[in-house]
Amino acid sequence: MHFVFSPPAEAAAGLLDLPWRQPLEQWTDDRLTEIPQRGLSRHVVRFVSEGGEVFALKEISERLARKEYALLRRLKDIGIPSVDVLGVVVDRPDDLDAILVTRFLEYSSSFRALFSSPRGANMSDRLMDAQVELLARLHLAGFWWGDCSLSNTLFRFDAGALTAYFVDAETAELHERLSDGQRAYDLELARERVAGELMDLAGGELLPPELDPIEVADELVDRYDHLWHELTDEEVMTREEQRFRIAERIRRLQELGFDVDEVELIDDPSGGSRLKLTTRVAEPGRHRRELLALTGLDVWENQARRLLADIASFRGWMEQVQGKRVPMHAAATRWLRDVYQPVMVMVPPELRTRLDEAEIFHEILxxxxxxxxxxxxxxxxxxxxxxxxxxxxxxxxxxxxxPPAAALNPET
Known part of the structure; x- marks a missing residue:
């Protein structure tokens, strides 16, 4: 047998003595555990509790296991919510299929569990919003799912909202960029699968009677289309309203949980400009580091995100005025000198201690x-x-x- 585990490999140490030489469905190890109301699967899936963690083991062909292992690692690298893949076991005796090992997502629920014991109102709306956001994130990153379904997704509560996590990558494909046709086909597959899953819930009397499975699945498509247009559509604006409209558009995108990588203004025959935004999936926790590298400003993460958005807007304005592309570092340097620092100079000394500088600037924006x-x-x-x-x-x-330093240390 051959074990392939991603670093850090310490978590895998306690799993090495599992009965890997036997078919997964025949295992009788004491560490096997059950996950209530988990989603359906085409393959044998078992759960093992080891070292205070729960791991999901799925028995599939070696080709699919290696593919899914690589894709799940890639998803983690680019910050898309997904299960954490630990490793893959191949070359098992008697031509047994490989086993993919992932960490079970703590505090997560399947869609069946959510409808069986709903927490709060509008569960179907929150669940569809989470599923649509995950699908849009995947498509922005060039991932074609091929089997978008509620059974292939886990959901976790976050301050009342739901976050959807990608689970099953057997059919997924990674491309440089998805065509409209690929996205449309993926979306149609999602609509069919979600409708079928909700019909199954309705048959088991687990779906609220006021919900129609077909209508909910159609609404998923409408929600996706609305989000995708917000993420990618170009809009025409006059020169006088550029800064305001750019800031407004970026603000809406950030409220949706997406980041803007590039702002481009293109001359329009109407005399105004077309705004084109390049939207991408954000790497968690990177904004503070990026702003520090560009400007030397060391601020909190959300402050950094807001300031970076203003720099992107300022860069778009510079490119429009100069008629050429402006490097990000050049725009950041100019923004720091011509926008940020002059604003902070305007703040009287007696008011500077009310809030930290970045928070003051954020509130001014x-x-x-x-x-x-x-x-x-x-x-x-x-x-x-x-x-x-x-x-x-x-x-x-x-x-x-x-309080000033002297007040904190009267002896100085």
């Missing part, structure tokens, strides 16, 4: 957005900063004040 929305045009960062410093920052509660 938020203030600019609200002022621009009310005015129907971009009011500009300087005007927004002046209004914020005059009318908002002085009203920050006193309990957020940071």
């Amino acid at each position: 938020e203030h600019r957005w609200f002022l621009s929305e009310a005015a129907g045009r971009d009011v500009g960062t300087t005007a927004a900063a002046e209004d914020y410093i005059t009318n908002v920052l002085p009203n920050v509660p006193d309990d957020l004040l940071t």
